[in-house]
Amino acid sequence: xxxxxxxxxxxxxxxxxxxxxxxxxxxxxxxxxxxxxxxxxxxxxxxxxxxxxxxxxxxxxxxxxxxxxxxxxxxxxxxxxxxxxxxxxxxxxxxxxxxxxxxxxxxxxxxxxxxxxxxxxxxxxxxxxxxxxxxxxxxxxxxxxxxxxxxxxxxxxxxxxxxxxxxxxxxxxxxxxxxxxxxxxxxxxxxxxxxxxxxxxxxxxxxxxxxxxxxxxxxxxxxxxxxxxxxxxxxxxxxxxxxxxxx
Amino acid sequence: xxxxxxxxxxxxxxxxxxxxxxxxxxxxxxxxxxxxxxxxxxxxxxxxxxxxxxxxxxxxxxxxxxxxxxxxxxxxxxxxxxxxxxxxxxxxxxxxxxxxxxxxxxxxxxxxxxxxxxxxxxxxxxxxxxxxxxxxxxxxxxxxxxxxxxxxxxxxxxxxxxxxxxxxxxxxxxxxxxxxxxxxxxxxxxxxxxxxxxxxxxxxxxxxxxxxxxxxxxxxxxxxxxxxxxxxxxxxxxxxxxxxxxxxxxxxxxxxxxxxxxxxxxxxxxxxxxxxxxxxxxxxxxxxxxxxxxxxxxxxxxxxxxxxxxxx
Numbered sequence: 001x002x003x004x005x006x007x008x009x010x011x012x013x014x015x016x017x018x019x020x021x022x023x024x025x026x027x028x029x030x031x032x033x034x035x036x037x038x039x040x041x042x043x044x045x046x047x048x049x050x051x052x053x054x055x056x057x058x059x060x061x062x063x064x065x066x067x068x069x070x071x072x073x074x075x076x077x078x079x080x081x082x083x084x085x086x087x088x089x090x091x092x093x094x095x096x097x098x099x100x101x102x103x104x105x106x107x108x109x110x111x112x113x114x115x116x117x118x119x120x121x122x123x124x125x126x127x128x129x130x131x132x133x134x135x136x137x138x139x140x141x142x143x144x145x146x147x148x149x150x151x152x153x154x155x156x157x158x159x160x161x162x163x164x165x166x167x168x169x170x171x172x173x174x175x176x177x178x179x180x181x182x183x184x185x186x187x188x189x190x191x192x193x194x195x196x197x198x199x200x201x202x203x204x205x206x207x208x209x210x211x212x213x214x215x216x217x218x219x220x221x222x223x224x225x226x227x228x229x230x231x232x233x234x235x236x237x238x239x240x241x242x243x244x245x246x247x
Numbered sequence: 248x249x250x251x252x253x254x255x256x257x258x259x260x261x262x263x264x265x266x267x268x269x270x271x272x273x274x275x276x277x278x279x280x281x282x283x284x285x286x287x288x289x290x291x292x293x294x295x296x297x298x299x300x301x302x303x304x305x306x307x308x309x310x311x312x313x314x315x316x317x318x319x320x321x322x323x324x325x326x327x328x329x330x331x332x333x334x335x336x337x338x339x340x341x342x343x344x345x346x347x348x349x350x351x352x353x354x355x356x357x358x359x360x361x362x363x364x365x366x367x368x369x370x371x372x373x374x375x376x377x378x379x380x381x382x383x384x385x386x387x388x389x390x391x392x393x394x395x396x397x398x399x400x401x402x403x404x405x406x407x408x409x410x411x412x413x414x415x416x417x418x419x420x421x422x423x424x425x426x427x428x429x430x431x432x433x434x435x436x437x438x439x440x441x442x443x444x445x446x447x448x449x450x451x452x453x454x455x456x457x458x459x460x461x462x463x464x465x466x467x468x469x470x471x472x473x474x475x476x477x478x479x480x481x482x483x484x485x486x487x488x489x490x491x492x493x494x495x496x497x498x499x500x501x502x503x504x505x506x507x508x509x510x511x512x513x514x515x516x517x518x519x520x521x522x523x524x525x526x527x528x529x530x531x532x533x534x535x536x537x538x539x540x541x542x543x544x545x546x547x548x549x550x551x552x553x554x555x556x557x558x559x
Binding site: 002003006007009010013014017018090091092093094095096097098099100101102246247 | 300301302303304321322323325326328330332333334335336337338339340341345349350352353354355397
């Protein structure tokens with residue numbers, strides 16, 4: 001297990017010493033800040049839109065998390081592209097594959113390192129939502145559900161992106177491929193709206209449908225299970241892919 | 248676990264589709280040995296090394312590191328390995344210290360001794376002044392040294408180096424060579440190269456690989472013993488004939504120089520000096536010109552190339 005933690009710590013460090021990570025954090029924070037102030041302005045100008053079922057937490061928190069999901073879909077493939085593709089290209093993946101570490105430990109280690117970076121995004125997001133505590137009362141349970149959903153969504157994006165990153169040596173191809181894959185899974189929701197015999201199946205498989213519940217503060221085990229299965233599937237695929245490469 | 252044989256590979260074969268990169272290589276590495284893997288580009292040296300380090304699964308054959316089968320127990324087997332691949336596996340965005348600390352912890356060096364291990368590896372590879380530098384800003388030669396430091400930081404019994412002196416300047420090459428020789432005191436080393444003097448300088452055993460097969464395998468001692476065959480002598484007052492027993496052929500090179508080929512198993516050097524003094528020929532030069540590793544290499548890898556191809 002020590003190899004796993006060593007890899008996770010080192011990967012997290014590699015994220016935070018790269019300009020890419022800070023640029024991504026800055027861009028996310030800027031856009032989220034913009035959307036946050038827009039939401040606040042809109043609420044202040046339009047207090048009638050609030051009622052007994054929908055308060056500040058839902059309006060600001062929910063709205064913020066809903067918007068961030070789209071942004072993360074665009075940004076996370078850029079973070080995951082380097083995980084394996086860049087290391088393969090530079091040859092530094094050999095350091096890990098010749099070390100006494102299993103492929104599972106390598107994949108999980110890199111994934112956890114990515115998770116540390118996601119936590120930074122999450123903390124910034126939470127800080128914005130919870131800053132409203134100064135002026136009003138908030139539904140913390142609802143906000144926490146939203147944050148859990150946010151984290152699970154990021155980890156799912158990350159797992160899918162990590163898998164795509166194992167397929168190629170070119171980081172840019174990994175980014176484009178990861179983005180395409182995520183968008184398709186996302187769009188399954190739209191296919192579900194089209195009806196037909198697979199409508200239910202598509203709805204269950206779509207990334208966005210499960211996020212909607214959590215975002216609105218509904219903590220459903222099924223949604224959490226969906227994300228955990230999604231993450232496990234793609235990490236498993238990544239391990240398989242690396243194993244195939246070796247033989 | 249103390250084993251005298253640190254690497255034992257049997258019948259290593261690797262196919263890429265219809266192409267056979269490596270065919271039936273047997274390799275044994277004993278404690279304290281430096282084995283040189285020599286071959287022209289594309290001979291299968293790197294492929295062999297990838298299989299020995301578990302980075303590539305052989306199509307057939309087996310590898311045992313320190314008595315542990317690498318296919319059955321990869322984690323345990325890899326603990327005894329340090330590997331420097333063709334491209335140094337470095338992370339350009341971190342500092343030398345951070346990188347080596349990670350490499351040490353990855354190989355299970357406990358936290359308490361990690362700092363000392365990193366310091367020792369840096370010392371051995373001449374990286375002391377580079378501790379806080381970003382690896383990406385270092386020159387190719389220093390990156391190569393960082394790669395080497397990574398391979399030895401956990402003091403593995405077996406060190407596998409794929410062309411360790413590529414991209415280094417002549418002084419660095421000498422330093423790396425003496426480092427490798429120093430490492431061989433406590434470790435066993437496999438070293439690949441296509442630079443012959445390098446192998447000749449540091450290796451105790453040499454293996455020439457050509458088109459995926461072993462075409463020559465002997466100890467360096469035998470190579471030099473069998474090959475010290477011709478003697479070049481030069482005299483101030485050259486005689487008409489040398490008149491010594493045991494000479495197979497003499498060829499005059501002009502200006503009093505002769506190339507003397509002795510009969511197999513005889514060493515004429517001492518006799519030549521004695522006879523020169525006796526007759527006052529004025530010996531001013533005497534050197535042996537062996538059938539060098541280079542000649543062996545060239546004859547095996549170019550002369551028989553077409554023949555070997557047919558066999559493969």
